Every structure is written in structure tokens, then in C-alpha cells.
Amino acid sequence: MRSENSTIADGPGLADIQQHKKLMTVWSVTFLILFPLLIVLGLLMRANQGEVVKMEYSTFYSLMTLHGLGMAGTLFSIAYAALSYLIATRYVKLSVALGTTVYFLVVAGVVGLAGACLIGKFGAGWYLLYPLPFIGASWPQWSTGLATVSLLVLGAAWLVGSLHVVLALSKKYGGFSRLMGWAYLGRQEPESELPPIALIATVSLIPGILAFLTAAAFLILFLLQLFEPSLSFNALLLKNLLFFFGHTLVNITIYLAVGWVYVLFPEFSGREWKLNRVTVYGWNATFLFILFAYFHHLYMDFAQPLSLQYIGQIASYMSAIPATAVTIFGIIAQVYHAEIRWTATPLAFTLGGMGWVIGGVAAVVDSTIAINKALHNTLWVPAHFHTYMLAGVVLFILGFLYYLASPQESARENTRAGAGFWLFVIGAYGFLAMFYLAGANSIPRRFADYATMGLASSHQIGALLAQIAAAFVVLLLVGILGVFWGLFVRLIARRTPPL
Amino acid sequence: MKTDLFPLLAALTAQKFSGGIFLMAALVVVGLTTYLILTSRTREEKYAAKKRVYGLRARYFIGLSVILLVALVISLRFLPYERYQAKPDQTVTVVAMQWTWKMAAGSSDQTPLEFTGSNEISLPAGKNIRFVVASADVNHNFAIYNSQGVLVAQTQAMPGYRNELAYRFPEKGDYMVICLEYCGGPHTIMTGKIHAL
Incomplete structure (x- = not known):
């Protein structure tokens, strides 16, 4: 696989590759430490909802805020880092200095957010739903300021990093139309091949760049309001800006992860995975759906123009077609009768694809306006995106990390998924099932406890499901710690990830 | 329709x-x-x-x-929005504020802050009720749960806007009003009651 790329004249040099390996190892170790800590926050929340522990409202919501922002940020960052690593070591020269700067800015942003939430008790939720941080907040204004600045730092890091990747790819492959694969849509075969990861990076990172700019605008308005409290902005407009950013960030995280599945799976299946007319049509359609699906977050804002509500449902429905018909069928074509040796990476990728589809079904159901009015802001919503993240993105990440930690082909062939991996998978699905059951029972999301609802049955069901969920979180946490310890030791001991 | x-x-x-x-x-x-x-x-x-x-x-x-x-x-034929709503038999004004509900029969020209109402109200069952929902401060969500704990209707309560929600209580009984948009620390205590008579 790599021979076709490492011979490219303007591709990465050996010294660069070594530097990128180091950087990727640092990213990976950071992820291995941060991810379990953020799971613990989620565990504490479910334990509180299950009345196993008792915490103040302010504590619960600051943990919820840090869990949400921390997870979304961490998963996007590692997805971005892994994608950049594969591009930088195989296709296009990327700046190590810039990559390192992005890393330190992300760390600074995460530290700032942790300070705002854990010390300042900032608890506006990941979405800082305007004007909540400025009216009736139980936390001090400095923590709103610190959280806002930290998010700006994170956004700036992601913006610069994304721009760099897209511009480097554009320079190498000849501009936007080439990166979007339009050469594949003509009658003739294109003169030179475009690697799928270049198309996927473009389709994901350009909406990402727009989302980061939008977030920056949103956050600057926040800073203005902090300094001048008499200001007032349109709540519906800010909600649109916010959800465009948040939805896009989470959505492209999974697409970036899919990018490396396209690159690495062929090494295990022995079957190439190249672009063709169908994949290009699919990913071009995905580009549009990423931009317009976010309207489904505003279905219950009846004041939103009706046409946007229609667009929200249509874009959400249609996004299922390229995702499954192109990428999932691509995975099936990799696996079907391919005599695969089920080592950890292809197994994690295949199960990750399964989780992506299951989360996708739940998303399509909820993106139906006639159903959303019964599920909006119930635990069905976290059920679906936790499926995407935990049973999709995290498994894709594990597949990548197993790959990274096994430099030699012989080692890769012997890297099996151990008990920890299976404990994680069982724990994850058990935990998710409790969310779905709670959603189907109308249990609200973002509720610190269910005792105050005034509905005895909801209180009982909500608390019971939270308790069972917490038990499954313990399982998945133990499992992932086992997996991570193995990866951690190999990454640190070896320090020579593969190309 | x-x-x-x-x-x-x-x-x-x-x-x-x-x-x-x-x-x-x-x-x-x-x-x-x-x-x-x-x-x-x-x-x-x-x-x-x-x-x-x-x-x-x-x-x-x-x-x-x-x-x-x-x-x-x-x-797409079963949308909750105004254009799809049945002709109302009765209008109720609802104002959400941290951390309670103000509800009163009829329309109101008052601002959400000026508006007065109670977090408990009696309404007829079997009639088309139109709830005109506004917020006096941050975003909230006006959600109606039946006595079995089923979420039966909802709309956001947003500062600067009025959202119109139509609902027909199918049977007599008590319904809970619950805030379904996180609105600050005591968010979960923000409840109200509707008696369908």
C-alpha cells in the first residue's frame, strides 16, 4: 500500500515521516489518558441519575458540560490527528511545526475548559445555549469567559489545522474540483488517481472550516456580551449558528474516521479500495448533507422558517443513502468472502461500521419531524449520538491505534482483540440499550435526577435504567482500560509506528 | 387537517x-x-x-x-407547525421563566415579563387547545406528559418569539408540564400541571 505513495516526488520525506510518527504517538498517548477520564464524568452523571451518588445541580451540570465538550473535542482532535498522520506519511507533506502547534493549542483549550468547569463550575452545557450563560447562571462570569476563550483557542487550532490539510491536498492534487473527484464523473478515466482519503478529507474539512468560522463568530458575540451586558442578540439566530457548528463537528468526526478505514482496510483484506464514479457521487452528496442536516436540531423551534424544517428532514434522510450505499457497501466488499484474518484492526473497523449504521437508523427515526416531537430532548438523542461515537468512532479509533502500535506486518497479524476489547463492546451496547429504553419511555435528557418530574413511573424507570447503565459503563471502562494499557505499553515501548 | x-x-x-x-x-x-x-x-x-x-x-x-x-x-403530512394545526377551540398563553411556568386562558398582549399566570391550569378535554408559548428569559421547552409518563406534545419557549402548539387532551386527567430544555441549575424542578376536565 505504501509503496505507491512513498515514491511520489513531492510527497513526504523520511525525516518528516519520523517527526509525524512522534507527533502521532503523543496524540495517541494523550487520547489514552483523556478518554477514560471523560468516561468517568459520564459514569458519575448516570450514577447521580440512578441515585447511587448524590451531587449538587451545579456539580452535575458542570460535569455534563465538560463531558460533552471534552468528548466531542477529544474525538474530533484524535480523528483529525490520525487523518493528518496518514496523509502526511503517505501522500502529501504536512508541516510538523504546524501539527505540533495544533496539538499544544488543543491541550491549552482542554485545560482551560477543565478549569472553567471543574473550578469555575461552568455549566451551560456543551451548546452554551444563548442567553443562558448570561441570565440566571449559577457560576461566576469569569468561568463563562474562560470557557469561551478556551473554545476559541480550540476552534482556532482546528481551523488552522484543517485549512493546512485542505490547502496542502489542493496544491498536490490540483484544486477544489480535483479534490472533489469530479474528474471521475466524466466519460474518461482520470489521468491520475485521487486517493479516497483526499476526497474524504476535503468533503469533511471544508464544512469543518465553515463550522469553525461560525463558532468563532458565535463566541466573539459571547465575549462582546460579557464585556457589555446590555447587548442582546437574536436567540434563534445564535441557536442556528451554534447547531451548525456542533452538528458539523460531530458529523465530520465520523467521516474523518471513515477516511482512515478506506486507507487501512485494504491492508488486511488484500482488496484495493479506490475511488470510482459511484463513490465520488456519494461523497459529493455527503458534502451537501453535512451542511444542511443540522436543521433537524431546531424542529421544536416552531418559529424557524418552515422551509428549513423540510430541508432538515430531507437532508437527514438522504444522508443515509451515500453513507450506507457507498461506505458500508465498501466495507462489505472488503470483508465478503475475503478470507480475512480477524485481527484487532479489521474487527474494530467492521464493528465500528455496524455501530455507525445502528446509530444512523436511530438518527433517521429521530430526524422525522412527526416523530421528533415525541423524542426531542429525551434520552433517545444521546442514545443515537453515543452509538455513533462509542460504537462507531471509538472502534474506528481503536482499529487505528491497534494498527499504529503494531509496526511490523507480523505483529499486526498477531494482534488479536483480547478480553478487554469484548468487555468494552458488551459494556458499550448495554449502556446504549439503557439510553434507548429510556428514550422510548420519554425520559428527558439533561436531567440531573428524575425525582422532581412529578411522575412516579418516570422517576422509577429513569433511575432504574440509569443504574443499569452505570453498571455497563463500569464494564466498558474496565474493558477500555485493559485495551488502553496494552496499547500504551506498546506505543511507549516501541515508538516506531508503521508508515 | x-x-x-x-x-x-x-x-x-x-x-x-x-x-x-x-x-x-x-x-x-x-x-x-x-x-x-x-x-x-x-x-x-x-x-x-x-x-x-x-x-x-x-x-x-x-x-x-x-x-x-x-x-x-x-x-411530512403530520407536522406540528401552525399551518398544519386544527382550528383552535381555546387559546392558552404560556410563559416560561427560570424556573417556573405562567399559564392563563386567552391571548395576551403583555410582554412575557409582565404577564401573570399560574403553573397550574384546568382545560377542557376533547377540545383543540392552542398554547401560545413564550419565554421571559432563556430558552425553555414546554413539554406535556400524560399521567403514564408519556411525552405527548412539546415546543420550545424562546426569548423574543412566540411558538404556537396545538394539542387536544384525549381524556380527562392530570398532565404534567415539564421543561425539556436545559435552562440552568434548577432546570428539573421547573414543572407545572394541567387538569384536563
């Missing part, structure tokens, strides 16, 4: 209907993945295997497109 699909499906709530559809689809996906993994040890020449998979894809593409299109056409 009817505004709700689910009374048509007898006693099935929208939540249980969603759960059922989802469970069936998820089981199919898990079954297919297991099949793929278990049969992958068989070796088939890659072009033949790929041809078979991609042949299936064409049928899948058409099948999924038809299912989604039909679901779109059906579901």
Missing part, C-alpha cells in the same frame, strides 16, 4: 413505535455483520465477490431510496 400520525396507529405511542422500528433494524444489522464475519473465511476470487456485493448494492440503493421517499411523503 390531522396533526398527529400516531392516534391512527391505535394504542402505539410514537416513542414505542420508534423503539420497535429501531430494534428490528438494529437486529438485522447485527445479524448481517455476524454473517459477514462468520462467512469471511471462505475465499472467493475478489472480482467475483466484489461483483456480487455491488450487484446487491444497486438493489439496496433503489430499495432504500423508495423506503425513504415513502416515509418522507407520509411523515
Whole structure:
């Protein structure tokens, strides 16, 4: 696989590759430490909802805020880092200095957010739903300021990093139309091949760049309001800006992860995975759906123009077609009768694809306006995106990390998924099932406890499901710690990830 | 025009209907993945295997497109928005504020802050009620739960806007009003009551 790329004249040099390996190892170790800590926050929340522990409202919501922002940020960052690593070591020269700067800015942003939430008790939720941080907040204004600045730092890091990747790819492959694969849509075969990861990076990172700019605008308005409290902005407009950013960030995280599945799976299946007319049509359609699906977050804002509500449902429905018909069928074509040796990476990728589809079904159901009015802001919503993240993105990440930690082909062939991996998978699905059951029972999301609802049955069901969920979180946490310890030791001991 | 699909499906709530559809689809996906993994040890020449998979894809593409299109056409007829709402028999003004509800019969020209009302109200069952929902401070969500704990109707309460929600209480009894948008620390205590008489 790599021979076709490492011979490219303007591709990465050996010294660069070594530097990128180091950087990727640092990213990976950071992820291995941060991810379990953020799971613990989620565990504490479910334990509180299950009345196993008792915490103040302010504590619960600051943990919820840090869990949400921390997870979304961490998963996007590692997805971005892994994608950049594969591009930088195989296709296009990327700046190590810039990559390192992005890393330190992300760390600074995460530290700032942790300070705002854990010390300042900032608890506006990941979405800082305007004007909540400025009216009736139980936390001090400095923590709103610190959280806002930290998010700006994170956004700036992601913006610069994304721009760099897209511009480097554009320079190498000849501009936007080439990166979007339009050469594949003509009658003739294109003169030179475009690697799928270049198309996927473009389709994901350009909406990402727009989302980061939008977030920056949103956050600057926040800073203005902090300094001048008499200001007032349109709540519906800010909600649109916010959800465009948040939805896009989470959505492209999974697409970036899919990018490396396209690159690495062929090494295990022995079957190439190249672009063709169908994949290009699919990913071009995905580009549009990423931009317009976010309207489904505003279905219950009846004041939103009706046409946007229609667009929200249509874009959400249609996004299922390229995702499954192109990428999932691509995975099936990799696996079907391919005599695969089920080592950890292809197994994690295949199960990750399964989780992506299951989360996708739940998303399509909820993106139906006639159903959303019964599920909006119930635990069905976290059920679906936790499926995407935990049973999709995290498994894709594990597949990548197993790959990274096994430099030699012989080692890769012997890297099996151990008990920890299976404990994680069982724990994850058990935990998710409790969310779905709670959603189907109308249990609200973002509720610190269910005792105050005034509905005895909801209180009982909500608390019971939270308790069972917490038990499954313990399982998945133990499992992932086992997996991570193995990866951690190999990454640190070896320090020579593969190309 | 009817505004709700689910009374048509007898006693099935929208939540249980969603759960059922989802469970069936998820089981199919898990079954297919297991099949793929278990049969992958068989070796088939890659072009033949790929041809078979991609042949299936064409049928899948058409099948999924038809299912989604039909679901779109059906579901987009049952929207909760004003244009789709039945003619109201009674209007109720609702104002959300940290961390209580103000409800009173009739329309109101007062600003949300000036408006006075109670977090408990009696309304007729079997009549089309139009709730005009506003917020005096941050975003909230006006959600109605029946006594079995089923979420039966909701709309956001937003600063600067009035959202109109239509609901017909199918039977007499007590309904809870719950805030479904996080609105600050004591968010969960923000409840109200509707007695359908």
C-alpha cells in the first residue's frame, strides 16, 4: 500500500515521516489518558441519575458540560490527528511545526475548559445555549469567559489545522474540483488517481472550516456580551449558528474516521479500495448533507422558517443513502468472502461500521419531524449520538491505534482483540440499550435526577435504567482500560509506528 | 387537517413505535455483520465477490431510496407547525421563566415579563387547545406528559418569539408540564400541571 505513495516526488520525506510518527504517538498517548477520564464524568452523571451518588445541580451540570465538550473535542482532535498522520506519511507533506502547534493549542483549550468547569463550575452545557450563560447562571462570569476563550483557542487550532490539510491536498492534487473527484464523473478515466482519503478529507474539512468560522463568530458575540451586558442578540439566530457548528463537528468526526478505514482496510483484506464514479457521487452528496442536516436540531423551534424544517428532514434522510450505499457497501466488499484474518484492526473497523449504521437508523427515526416531537430532548438523542461515537468512532479509533502500535506486518497479524476489547463492546451496547429504553419511555435528557418530574413511573424507570447503565459503563471502562494499557505499553515501548 | 400520525396507529405511542422500528433494524444489522464475519473465511476470487456485493448494492440503493421517499411523503403530512394545526377551540398563553411556568386562558398582549399566570391550569378535554408559548428569559421547552409518563406534545419557549402548539387532551386527567430544555441549575424542578376536565 505504501509503496505507491512513498515514491511520489513531492510527497513526504523520511525525516518528516519520523517527526509525524512522534507527533502521532503523543496524540495517541494523550487520547489514552483523556478518554477514560471523560468516561468517568459520564459514569458519575448516570450514577447521580440512578441515585447511587448524590451531587449538587451545579456539580452535575458542570460535569455534563465538560463531558460533552471534552468528548466531542477529544474525538474530533484524535480523528483529525490520525487523518493528518496518514496523509502526511503517505501522500502529501504536512508541516510538523504546524501539527505540533495544533496539538499544544488543543491541550491549552482542554485545560482551560477543565478549569472553567471543574473550578469555575461552568455549566451551560456543551451548546452554551444563548442567553443562558448570561441570565440566571449559577457560576461566576469569569468561568463563562474562560470557557469561551478556551473554545476559541480550540476552534482556532482546528481551523488552522484543517485549512493546512485542505490547502496542502489542493496544491498536490490540483484544486477544489480535483479534490472533489469530479474528474471521475466524466466519460474518461482520470489521468491520475485521487486517493479516497483526499476526497474524504476535503468533503469533511471544508464544512469543518465553515463550522469553525461560525463558532468563532458565535463566541466573539459571547465575549462582546460579557464585556457589555446590555447587548442582546437574536436567540434563534445564535441557536442556528451554534447547531451548525456542533452538528458539523460531530458529523465530520465520523467521516474523518471513515477516511482512515478506506486507507487501512485494504491492508488486511488484500482488496484495493479506490475511488470510482459511484463513490465520488456519494461523497459529493455527503458534502451537501453535512451542511444542511443540522436543521433537524431546531424542529421544536416552531418559529424557524418552515422551509428549513423540510430541508432538515430531507437532508437527514438522504444522508443515509451515500453513507450506507457507498461506505458500508465498501466495507462489505472488503470483508465478503475475503478470507480475512480477524485481527484487532479489521474487527474494530467492521464493528465500528455496524455501530455507525445502528446509530444512523436511530438518527433517521429521530430526524422525522412527526416523530421528533415525541423524542426531542429525551434520552433517545444521546442514545443515537453515543452509538455513533462509542460504537462507531471509538472502534474506528481503536482499529487505528491497534494498527499504529503494531509496526511490523507480523505483529499486526498477531494482534488479536483480547478480553478487554469484548468487555468494552458488551459494556458499550448495554449502556446504549439503557439510553434507548429510556428514550422510548420519554425520559428527558439533561436531567440531573428524575425525582422532581412529578411522575412516579418516570422517576422509577429513569433511575432504574440509569443504574443499569452505570453498571455497563463500569464494564466498558474496565474493558477500555485493559485495551488502553496494552496499547500504551506498546506505543511507549516501541515508538516506531508503521508508515 | 390531522396533526398527529400516531392516534391512527391505535394504542402505539410514537416513542414505542420508534423503539420497535429501531430494534428490528438494529437486529438485522447485527445479524448481517455476524454473517459477514462468520462467512469471511471462505475465499472467493475478489472480482467475483466484489461483483456480487455491488450487484446487491444497486438493489439496496433503489430499495432504500423508495423506503425513504415513502416515509418522507407520509411523515411530512403530520407536522406540528401552525399551518398544519386544527382550528383552535381555546387559546392558552404560556410563559416560561427560570424556573417556573405562567399559564392563563386567552391571548395576551403583555410582554412575557409582565404577564401573570399560574403553573397550574384546568382545560377542557376533547377540545383543540392552542398554547401560545413564550419565554421571559432563556430558552425553555414546554413539554406535556400524560399521567403514564408519556411525552405527548412539546415546543420550545424562546426569548423574543412566540411558538404556537396545538394539542387536544384525549381524556380527562392530570398532565404534567415539564421543561425539556436545559435552562440552568434548577432546570428539573421547573414543572407545572394541567387538569384536563
